[in-house]
Amino acid sequence: MIDTLTEIIRLFNLDWMSHLPVAASDRAADLDNFIRYIHYLMLALFVGWSGYYLLVLYKFGWTRPKKADYHGARTHASTYLEVTVAVVEVVLLVFFAIPLWAKVVESVPSPENSTQIRVMAQQFGWNFMHPGQDDMFGKQRFDLVNETNKFGRDMEDPNGQDDIFTLNEIHLPVEKEVVFHVSSLDVIHSFKVIALRMCQDAIPGLSIPVWCKPLKEGRYQINCAQLCGNGHSAMTGGFLNIDSQSDYDSWLALNTPADGPAAVGGFE
């Protein structure tokens, strides 16, 4: 009996929560649990009302009474129910959604104890800018952005001389917070790394930070979650490589430009 029931649930994919994807960042557990709590509320309402509904259909439809009752239900149960729903929502809001969101957007880790990466989305790939060995970006100005200077780099700035530019692939150390400054060169894209539970629209003219702490090494698929043109579904080339510290260090050493990056900055 139980088996057939689970079988049916599987067959019709009613077990929504079991479809949560791999989780690999510090915030993933919070987020998944939060999704579970909301779904418990939804499930309770759904099951409760469904039971009531079937009962009513049987009692007042299938076996029709002689006469309808002008006054209908004489109970205040529904009011209590509505208040309960409201209270649960307030709890979810005040104790979970608001503080968790604040944690995610307000306390962006400082450059000292995090890796900083600039992301410039472009039809249909991801440009990355890594601050290099000195952990300092060169200056950036939106009015300098063009096809060749994709990050709007100020060429004069000495901090920018060792910056690393890559397309679609970027390497990061594991267990260290990473901040992505997400922007776009053309239309709106959305920088979404599902396994890290991270998502930020890439909006031209704005550079918006989003961060997390990856907990597992591996090569992570970057999704573009915003319709960005006819290549939207093919914008699948981006990957975050979360490396062990030693792998990361050797990547960094290998990629540091010997005498500053290519003359124009960015890459062709």
Add this chain to the structure above:
Amino acid sequence: MESTDSHVHHEDGHGHHDPGFWRKYVFSTDHKMIGIQYGLTSLLFMLLGFFLIALMRWSIAYPGQPVPVVGYLLHAIMGDMASPVLDPQTRELIGYAISNDLYNSFGAMHGTIMVFLAVVPLAFAAFGNYVVPLQIGAPDMAFPRLNMASYHLFLLGGLIMFASFFIPGGPAQAGWTSYSPLATSIPTDGQFYWLVAMVVIITSSLLGAVNFIATIIQLRAPGMTWMRMPFFCWAQFVTAFLLLLAFPPLEVGALLQLMDNVAGTSFYLPTGLAISTLSDVSGGGSPLLYQHLFWFLGHPEVYVLILPAMGVVSEIIANNTRKPLWGYKSLVYSVLVLGFLSFIVWAHHMYLTGMGTKISTFFQTTTMIISIPSVIILTCLFISLWGGRIRFNTPMLFALAFLPMFGIGGLTGLPLGFNYSDILLHDTYYVIGHFHYVVAPGTIFALIAGIYFWYPKMTGRYMSEFWGRVHFWCSFVFMNLTFQPMFAQGMAGMLRRMADGGVGYSIANNPDAIGGLADRYLQLNVNITLAAYALGISQIPFIINLFYSIKNGKKVESDNPWESTTLDWQTPTPPPHGNFVGPIKVVNGPYEYSVPGAKADYIPQNQKA
């Protein structure tokens, strides 16, 4: 114009002045004819919206494979946008597949057509026009000629939108949301047509909204006090206000985008843009400005889609449980609160545009608050069933199915309404599942229920009960098979607006990457597509039933075949010009069913108990 055709119909004009074909069917100022015009036009558009999604679903399930049968037709109409597919061995042409451009065009058009050209005109304009003046005891709308103009503008807008299928490059490709700069950067005229059509449609809606509100305020029959108004009229009243006040900002949004596209302005184009098709813009604009203008309409708009549906369902439930609606006053207040709140939740569609804590707290709080009146409305409708003497006729079946279907759609709005969970679910199929549950098995079921319900008043005949049941059960099953698996897909992170149904992000495509999509979700794409086709086929009995029954349906026994209390049934069938035979005086509330001690189990609003 009047004289040319009038002799054709002269026989049946006994004594009355016969208005002639053009005046009667095309340039009619009678609210009932205009309602029917809106209804038929919007049903045609709904069918078109379905055909589009049918083609898209093919591309999702079988990306890059030639579309059977209609592929060649598609190529004939859309030219190179249908991409030729060659046999890998023989290099021979074996058909035409949906290109990414075509997919995006169809996606934008499916959304636009379903929302602005199918559901709104059907739910608001068609039912509103036909039923509201009857229910409040008015001879017509307050401004009959304006009413006619609204319909003609709507038709014009629809035709412009339709025409864009036949221009080079095809229709708009930037989603029904038409976000800038994408909408400005695609180098075809499709977006221009979209914008012009939207401005025309919006103008039509504004005129319609003015007319509805004025009608309800001014033309209620003597005795029809506010609290005696059927809930359907309340729902339409609030809907009209939403259209009146929310549409102008979208009109501004469209106008500014039009300026960007044709006058070279940079309202939505920021400094630092490097798009080859937009090389020479002045910059300084803001892409988010467009999103705010769009969603300021967008959210009220979704209540425009649902409130009339709730109104229809309420009427049918009261009638077929043979008892008053439970909590009529709560329903009325809830719908008013809902209408008001819907103006201050819009940015919950924009959580991931980089929103700080303060603003997002405001919007998710209002979003949670707005779910409360929805819960109250649904609760009232559920409890209304208690103690009833339920008749399971076709309209009632659809109305009953509305309740849990809207419930599922509404409940799945909650995890989207919290910004934290939206991080995972945003722009996935979870969102698609959420809103289709509210608009398809929700609104569409309610509207179909309304068609079965008011059909006898419009034509004097019933639609076939048997085929109605077939239609219902098939639609019910396939709706759920279509949309239910989308929640699993969305939870797994499958993104929307993917021409290839997510193949590009699948594990198969990137075996060494973490976070790819498992095969089972791609398999679900196929299941969903087949279910959607079955859903489409399930509408055939309905379409035949609808037209066949006009002449051949079972005749109604009386002017009030459902034994209803509201004024729309206290008229001749079909109601003549001017609607009522004598002056109307309302003496009862809207749902005096099964009044203890009364002879019949219903007391019409204009009859003394």
Add this chain to the structure above:
Amino acid sequence: MEVPYTDTNRPDTGLYNAKVGIWLFLASEVMLFGALFSAYILLRVGAMPGHWPTGLLDVGPGFVNTLVLILSSVTVVMAWASLKLNDFKKFKFYQGITVICALLFVVIKSFEYKSKFTHHDVILKDGMRVDGHLVEETDEFIVLSHPVSYPAEKGIRERAVAIKEAEHHAHEAGGDHHHEDRKIMLDDIEKRTTWGPWANTYLAIYFTLTGLHALHVIAGALVIAYFWGPGSKMWKTHPEQFANRIEVSGLFWHFVDLVWIFLFPILYLL
């Protein structure tokens, strides 16, 4: 059955249908211009430093137009009041002034537009930028009056100030202000535009706001002119209804004036 309350008031609301209709319509118009004003604020707040001009427009014509519209607002009320007092002649007189005011407004506005469209913004190959009004154009060169030149990257805010000065103190040549016309060879020009809506975000919103407003003025003027001319026959047959129509069109006219009262300061003064 006729639609009731077309010319009489419904007792419980105290209004006739058209009046309800126009108020609702105006509510939607408020949302329309409200959204545009919000767009204005957002664009202005988001503008990069130095890229939002103040004092780019001549206050003079804008101020005259403000007076013109205020006058027309008065006459439109007087016209309606005259009808209520059964004085058709006076109605004709006052409403005639309203129509003339509307025309005057549009004429002044179009001169303002013209001066923007003839304003040339020329970027030279040597990295300088010249602003001025086109006075002559041939296949080889153009001539600009009141030319002002500065480095090409100068923001519109400073340019606007410099241009104002050049125009007002054209006689006191000094600094890099040239008081005589400047001839520029086409070969020296890198890029050349005029001050249409494409020039910058400020002009974009300026043209959009005032353009949409001007359309409202024209539409309102057409309606009012119709009721002043051929439509006034109705006075003989349905005086009540005619007075109502004048009242309704007057309400619309007041709204159009009110919008200008907001437009004038935010575009010309702030």
